[in-house]
Every structure is written in structure tokens, then in C-alpha cells.
Amino acid sequence: MTADEGVTLQLTRSEAPVLFEWLARNDGAEALAFEHEAEQQVIRTLEGQLEKGLREVLDLEYAVKLAQARSHVMDAEA
Template sequence: MAEDEVVLRLSRDEALVLFEWLYRTDEMTNDFADLVEDQAEQRALWNLTCLLERELVEPFSPQYAELVKQARARLRGEGS
């Protein structure tokens, strides 16, 4: 790992829920755009979305919505 890199570890559920949120916020126009102060912030979020997309197979599943729902429930401690 290079000194200028940061490595984060996420559970698969965390990665899936975060990916879904990032994807949704990128789809929003004015509401989210008001929160971005600099183009670099938007770029960092896009890069994170791309990194998650490379690791996850769930977004390409026909059951994606259900998989996200289950991951959210597990993160809330509502399921195993």
C-alpha cells in the first residue's frame, strides 16, 4: 500500500447499503448538488461508487432491491 492511500474495511452489507445510497444521491439533482461545495467532493464520491461497484455483484442481480432490503435489516440488527 502506498503512503498516500487509505484502506477501509466494510462488511458486505455496509458496502451494499453505502453503494445504494451513493447511487441514489448521485441520481438526485438539486438537493444533493447543494451539499457539494467543491467538484473534488463529487469526484471522490464518484470514485468511491466505482470502487464499490467493482467489488459488488449484487447491483447486477435481478433481486437487487431485495438484497439491499435484507442488508439494511441486518445492519439495523433486525436479521441474521
């Protein structure tokens, strides 16, 4: 594997907005303990990629859709 070779992560349409919301809410939070600046950069990159891929973020009903996604994630785990 080379340093620039990509890695694919797979999330469901419900998991993606839940993760995005957590990342966005914690962006810059001092409570997160980063050992190295690179870790914070990777988190920001992931947040940006999710934001670009989620059309729900721009939806006026985003809060409702996020609540539904959270419920779906929890129901899938049960």
C-alpha cells in the first residue's frame, strides 16, 4: 500500500448524517484529545467529505431527517 492509496469506508444513508452531525458538533472542541495535528486534519477531511456527499445537510427539514436517521441507526442495532 502506498501513502496516497485510498481507503473506502461504507456507511448507511442513516449512519452518514449521524456521524457528520457528531463531527460537525465537535469540530474544534477542546474535549477531543488529539495526540497529533494530523489526527485533527483527518477528522476535518472526513467531515468535509461527508458534508459534500450528504444532500440532507441542505434540506430545510434537516433536523427531522437527522432524528429519523438516529432512530433508524438505533433500530438497526436492536
